[in-house]
Every structure is written in structure tokens, then in C-alpha cells.
Amino acid sequence: MTDNGSCYRSKTFRAACKRLGLRQIFTKPYTPRTNGKAERFIQTSLREWAYARAYNTSDERTAELPRWLHRYNWHRPHGSIGSKPPISRLGLTEDNLLRLHS
Template sequence: MRSDNGSEFTAIALRDWLQNLNIGTTYIEPGSPWENGYCESFNAHMRDEFLNGEIFDTLTEAEILTRRWVDTYNTIRPHGSLGYRPPAPQAVRASA
């Protein structure tokens, strides 16, 4: 798993869990978000397009709205790097 050096990724409990699953970890250099560009871009879009405009009253509401946003992001929302097409149809074309 490739991630930045945030405490949520470097916590001993997570590192032990990943090790038990035989999942290796690599960490990008501190202050180098371009080394993990896809994830950093997704996180920025999720924050700007979704999280900044929501106040969740319950965990269930957060889960439902997050799933809905991710589904829209992956199947409907146009992406500039794909010629302003959504990524899911692009992935289907690439695998055909």
C-alpha cells in the first residue's frame, strides 16, 4: 500500500494489521504529494466537491451520501484527463 506519512497510515495498529495480511507498505517522501498524485487528486476533489458542503447527522447518513458521491464520481462525473468522460466507461473500453 502506498500512502503519505499521515498518522492514520503510520499508526502501529494499521501497520500490524497490514503485516498480518501480508500487505507491504511504502510511504512517499514528506512534502511530496505528487508522488501519490491519483490519491491526492481524488482526496482534493472529494473534499472540495462533497465534504466541504455537508454536515452529517449520523454515521449512516455519512456512509450513504459518501457512497452516492463516489458512485457519481466514478460513473457520471467528467474527468479532464479522460477527455471529459467519466472513468468507469473508460475502464470498460480499455479492458475490451
């Protein structure tokens, strides 16, 4: 989910999303409720991943992103959803969670 900035509406960004198998979703214009979610994610990712420690190279930082995203979605408590991780909102049973989780 991104805001409606020109960089996110560019053909280059759209092609990158397609190449990665991502579905691009835009926030509703002039709706702080949805844009706030995107902004909060960006703020958290900068603080907890991008600038959380000194990386030797950009490639090293990039390699850390999948691990951080996994922790963010599967393990990190989110205050807005009762201190549970986002994956809990899918309503998976414990069996499904164990099978899907790696």
C-alpha cells in the same frame, strides 16, 4: 491509494482496509505525479462529498459516501481523462457497462 504517512502505515488502517476487502496501495515516495493523484482525490472528496452540504450526523455523511463514490467513478467527468468518468478506462463494452452498472 494513499501517501506514505504514518497513519496509513498503521496496523489499525491496514486492518480496516482488510476488513473492507480493499487492497492498500502506496504512492511512490518523493513522486509528485502519483501523490498528486491521491491529494487531488482527497481535495475533491472533501469539496463534493464531506463538506458539500450540512449533514445532521456523521452517520448521515457516512451513508452518503457510497452514493458519492458511485457518481465519482461512473458518472462524474474527469478533465484529466477527456471529460470521461474513470470507469470508461476499463474498456468495457456497452453490454458489460449496463450489466455491471447499478
